[in-house]
Amino acid sequence: MYSSVIGGIILDPCMMVIRIDDHMVHRGHGVFDTATISEGCLYELDAHLDRLLVSASKAKIDTPYPRETLRSILIQTTAASGCKTGSIKYWLTAGPGDFLLSPKGCSGPAFYAIVTAATTSASSLQSREGVKAITTSVPMKHPFFAGMKSVNYLPNVLAVMEAEERGAYSSVWIDEEGYVAEGPTMNVAFITKYGELVLPAFDKILSGCTAKRLLALAPKLVESGLLKSVKAARISADEARQCTEMMFLASGLPVMPVLSGTVSLLVMDKLAK
Ligand SMILES: Cc1ncc(COP(=O)(O)O)c(C=O)c1O
Secondary structure (H helix, E strand, O other): OEEOOOOEEOOOHHHOOOOOOEHHHHHOOEEEEEEEEEOOEEEOHHHHHHHHHHHHHHOOOOOOOOHHHHHHHHHHHHHHHOOOOEEEEEEEEOOEOOOOOOHHHOOOOEEEEEEEEOOOOHHHHHHHHOEOEEEOOOOOOOHHHHOOOEOOOHHHHHHHHHHHHOOOOEEEOEOOOOEEOOOOOOEEEEEOOOOEEEEEOOOOOOOOHHHHHHHHHOHHHHHOOOOOEEEEEOOEHHHHHHOOEEEEEOOOOOEEEEOOOOOOOHHHHHHHO
16 A cells, blocks of 8 residues: 555555545545556556546645656555556545545645455456346436546445345446436446447546547457447437447456347457457
């Protein structure tokens, strides 16, 4: 773990703590992001770090250090952990203070990071076999809050719990106009029966780094004739139900086929290569 409050990297798990008077802990005034550690390397670190800084700016949280220092801390913390497969999560917060609602009494912004090793191979099996998804009844976040990765994930927690209670892997929000939004920690994508790859537009949801990477890479599949087109656009729940494939997209997955009827793994296999 790294803590700017302690001022360095911590290797003893007993010392990996955050103060309870941190504005993130008692008021939810913090933002976070994650980068996957794959073969000892941080995948898409710059994209995730950029999004952290966008989230921080929307949440009116400063950073204790410039971007390059944050980047260096994340690389050094990963190296110190010795972890080769897992992820690093990191938070910018308004910092420790006086327990009041306003952050005026906080001593200054804080930065924390923690490395966790990947625990199970269940997700790699699921990514071959596909998972079940439900539409959640938990109210969707307002676009202002959905567009930043703040620590206020209670709707997301309830949405995944609802899915698990109903024997599904995860759930999907449909907005008040009937368009597909996102899952609690993932974006979604569809292949229409005409071979078009469609991702819900990012205007009301989190701009996912994996989804953006897919949008950048997938045109190669258009060139090779596997897809007809690639776009981010509004897709209604009814249109989604007509699609031949659905998938979840997120850094830790990165592409997880959703079984709603018959799903071909062909496109996912090609992207994985
Ligand atoms: C609400 C939400 N949507 C989408 C995503 C997918 O984003 P990414 O691909 O950057 O992991 C996440 C993951 O952090 C998320 O929490």
